[in-house]
Amino acid sequence: MEAPIEEPEEFSYSGAEIIPDKWWLSFEDPGLNALVKQGLDENLALAGNWEAFQAALAVVRRESSYLWPAIDATARSAISRPQPDFAGGENLQLGLSASYEVDLWGRIQSGIEAEEFRAQATFYDYQTAAMTLSAEISTTWYQLLTARAQLELANQQIETNEDIMRLIRARFVGGQIRAVDILRQQQLLESTRNQKIQYETQVALFENELSVLLGTPPQNEPAFPQDSLPELPPLPETGLPLELIRRRPDVLQAYNLVLAADRDMAQAIRSKFPRLSLNLQGQMRSNNYNNLFQDWAYTLAGNIVAPLLYAGRLRAEVSRTEALKQRQLYLYGQTVLTAFREVEDALVREIKQKEQLEVLQSRLELAEKTNRQLRLEFLNGITEYLDVLLALDQEQQLQRDILEARQILLEIRISLYRSLAGGFETESPAAP
Incomplete structure (x- = not known):
């Protein structure tokens, strides 16, 4: 059953690297590998998805049971005074009944299917939930590493700004700068402390978020490994769009719902036809236990019910x-289109993010050269300290922007992996 969409062309960009089923291994990050494994084993929401699958299997077994006869056993015992009882019936009864x-x-088979x-x-x-969880853990992990790197950079910038503060105060004593320059430098220092x-807040929040994803209370202060942002792996092979349809679990889920709706329709059509059922009943009756097994009877009946x-x-x-069924088919088509868009979006965003990162690197190099030159000019009394201050502020902001841009680039790659990768084998979550 094909999706009601146009024939898709190839994706805009493609690399040569094959994506493993466990796509996070592409980052070659042992810390990330351990975190994702723990999340897949212990995340409570994912465990709930597994139980939903078990419940669905139980429904299949329930529906399959209708292909077999239903057998019931009956037993009756009564005491009547005076004997014999007023109705003249037997007080002891044993029986079996079967219906099919x-x-x-x-x-019935359509309902089972x-x-x-x-x-x-x-x-x-x-599988889709597991894929989403692995992406959330990866994204949060690299957000945490970026926040840690930003915190370390902030400490370095505070130290730099404090050194400059001591320098210009010494020059102020000699009458070489104005008091307002000290106030401006103090503003920059306080801004860096802010x-x-x-x-520090971001580090704590990302640690809390990661703890919940891993199924642990955040107040237990789990120890996350100290690490740095990895290098971006080579661009993966995107493959053909039709291959994407056959491997993405969310697309396969939508497709199976279409097939289920088709079988529901077949069951509804066949409910208009006559039904044939068989009933077999056997009983032993007596007014006392001694004669219970001497008399027995059975009944075999066939019924045909035709809706008129x-x-x-x-x-x-x-x-x-x-x-x-048609609704599910359209939803399936929409899921396929969304999958194509997610891949295209991630590819375009990665290309442009790399370009933006290159521009930021160039700007930082120019800012560093400008800052060095202005410092020399300031020391030689050629330029005002305000120019040095503005250049220093710009350089420090660019350093922060580059760290953020690297993290965004990793997030985009995670999104691309998630869009291209298929489902991966996971063990059933451990019971609590």
Whole structure:
């Protein structure tokens, strides 16, 4: 069953690296590997998705049971005074009864197949949740590393600004600068200290978020490894769009829901046909235990029920299931289009983010050269300290911007991996 969309062309960009199923291994980051493994093992929301899959399998087993006879056992014991009882019936009864519907037109089988497809869709939903969780852990981990790097940079910049503060105060005593220059430098120093507070806050919040993703209380202060941002791996091979459809778990989930809706419609159609059921009943009756096993009887009956007049109820059910099937087909097509867009978006964003990072690197180099030159001119009394201050502020801001740009580039690559990778094998979450 094809998605109702145009034939897709190849993606705009592609690399040569093959993405492993466990795509986070591409970063070659042992710390990230350990965190993702722990998250897949202990995340509570993912464990809930697994239980939903188990519930769907139980529904399949329940529906499959209708292909087999249903057997019931009955037992009755009563005491009547005076004997014999007023109704003249037996006070002791033992019996077995069995009922079975012959699946002449495959109505029951269609219902079973529908639940099987839904169970498969639930499994792909679990894989999608695992994929999303791995991406969230990776993103949060690199946000934490970036916040730590920003905090370290802020401490270095505070130290630099304090050194400059001591220098210009010494020059102020000699009458070489104005008092306002000291105040401006103090403003820059306080601004950098404020940045430090913000980064300390971010480090704590990212640690809390990562703890919850890993299934641990954030107040338990888990120890996350000290690490630095990795180098960006080579651009992966995007492959053909149709290959993406066959491997992404969210697309496969939508496709299986279409198949389930198709089987629902088939079941509704076959409900309009006659049904054949068989019933077998055997009983032993007596007024005392001694004669209970002497008399017995059985009944075998066959019933054919054919719907004649339901005021359009069955036709309406067929129309309803057909409409739901078409809806699922359109949703499947929309899921496919969204998958294509996510890949294209990630590719474009990565190319442009690399360009932006190159521009930032060039700007930082120019800012460093400008700052050095202005310092020399200031020491020689050629330029005002305000020019030095502005250049220093710009250089420090560019240093922070580059760290943020590197982190965004990693986030974009995570998004690209998540868009291209298929489902990966995971062990069932451990019971709490």
